[in-house]
Amino acid sequence: MIRSMLGRGALALCLTLLAGGVCTAKDVGQVISFKAGVTAQRDGQAVALDMKSPVGDRDTLTTDATGRAQILFDDDTTVSLGSNTSLSLETVVAEGANPAFKVRMGQGIARFITGKIVEKNPDGFSVVTPDATVGIRGTIFAVRVGNGTTTVFVTNTTKQVFVNGVLVPTGFKITLPQGAPTPMTPADHNLVSGSVAANSPASGATAQLAPPSTVVGNPVTPTTLAQTPIVAQALGEGFRQTGNANVSGSLTNEVYTGSFSFLVNLTSGNVSNGVMQSGNSDTPMAMTGGRGSISGSSLNVSGFTADDYSGSMSGTAARNTSGLSVSGGYKITNNSDGQLRESGSFSGKQR
Incomplete structure (x- = not known):
């Protein structure tokens, strides 16, 4: 590790000279x-x-x-x-x-x-x-x-x-x-x-430049994720199943925590009956009508509406031993002025 050359005596001298503006x-x-x-x-x-x-x-x-x-x-x-x-x-x-x-x-x-x-x-x-x-x-x-x-x-x-x-x-x-x-x-x-x-x-x-595994010193090298967003991967045979899956999870940003849910047709990948519940306690808002699709590993759902607001979600989807998992980003927009009202990330899974 790189060490500073300032010892106690040098530090005292530096503090003394600082008032004169000559301390580096x-x-x-x-x-x-x-x-x-x-x-x-x-x-x-x-x-x-x-x-x-x-x-x-x-x-x-x-x-x-x-x-x-x-x-x-x-x-x-x-x-x-x-x-x-x-x-x-x-x-x-x-x-x-x-x-x-x-x-x-x-x-x-x-x-x-x-x-x-x-x-x-x-x-x-x-x-x-x-x-x-x-x-x-x-x-x-x-x-x-x-x-x-x-x-x-x-x-x-x-x-x-x-x-x-x-x-x-x-x-x-x-x-x-x-x-x-x-x-x-x-x-x-x-x-x-x-x-x-x-x-x-x-x-x-x-x-x-040195990648994380070879950087000089001992940088933090991630091994597990506190949150586990889905990386891009082909769903392949997973979407050749039949029937519908109910997917639900949380909407998160630094201030609010909300929820979402939708149905996925496991044959076509079509998404329907989407609901987004904002976590804003001052103006709670449940938006319905979300629809979209999962194609390969890409998830896109839009059309969530309530009053003057609309919502959308985009991200990735993958199948594992527990079923379908999704993650990505969401946003809620005020339709009257086009301004972004709320945004953050989402994660969820098949229930």
């Missing part, structure tokens, strides 16, 4: 992979970074059109920066009773693998963008900022990821300022992995 930020990590074109704005100056360069708390890290980098922090958090990316380290404290990792992204794309800070302080890790605040409690995810939007891709998680209060399951993405969780596509996975490739001067050849 504490080192909190180092570059472990890069492609030329990476700088740190530090004490009003641009410092070029290369292999094993230290990274300081309050640094603003930037990459140009060709620059990319992977940073290993003291707590084993790993951040991979794509090209044309700006990331400000606002608070990085690995030790003490309340460790914290707060960064702000101005533009570009970055992948995060959380470390020990999340283990010690689940609420202490956040990424802020112009459109979103991402709260992380143990995960591997990526953030892309540009063209007036922020997209968060959750590639793996052991706990929970909230984006502006919306729970995003593993294998899903959400685009802000308005949007609901939707399944990641192969193109999304390629975008995330391809945008954070780098190369080391030692080899001189382009290489993929």
Whole structure:
């Protein structure tokens, strides 16, 4: 693990000099992979970074059109920066009773693998963008900022990821300022992995930044999911059965917990008799009339209505030994003004 060189005496000197504005930020990590074109704005100056360069708390890290980098922090958090990316380290404290990792992204794309800070302080890790605040409690995810939007891709998680209060399951993405969780596509996975490739001067050849299983140090490597969203898989013979299945489950975001149910024809995959019950206690709302289909592993149900509101659900479906399981994202829209009223994730199974 990377250790700070500030001992007690140096820290006392730093505190003494801070009033005079001459104390530099504490080192909190180092570059472990890069492609030329990476700088740190530090004490009003641009410092070029290369292999094993230290990274300081309050640094603003930037990459140009060709620059990319992977940073290993003291707590084993790993951040991979794509090209044309700006990331400000606002608070990085690995030790003490309340460790914290707060960064702000101005533009570009970055992948995060959380470390020990999340283990010690689940609420202490956040990424802020112009459109979103991402709260992380143990995960591997990526953030892309540009063209007036922020997209968060959750590639793996052991706990929970909230984006502006919306729970995003593993294998899903959400685009802000308005949007609901939707399944990641192969193109999304390629975008995330391809945008954070780098190369080391030692080899001189382009290489993929270390994946979760090979990252230097001891990052959190998910083994089980607190919530178990369904990954894309073909249902195959499962939908050649006959009869109907009743599927029900929960609607979840950071504020509300509601419910849903619908019937699935196991021969055709058609979905009917859908009901969504919002968890908003101030204005409880049961929407009916949901209909749609399951095709392959893709689930789409819409047409839920009540008063001036409509709802829809999209995600994935799969069969296992217990029957049919579904998960994905939902949204409820006010038809009178077209505004998104509520969004979040859903999960359920055959009853």
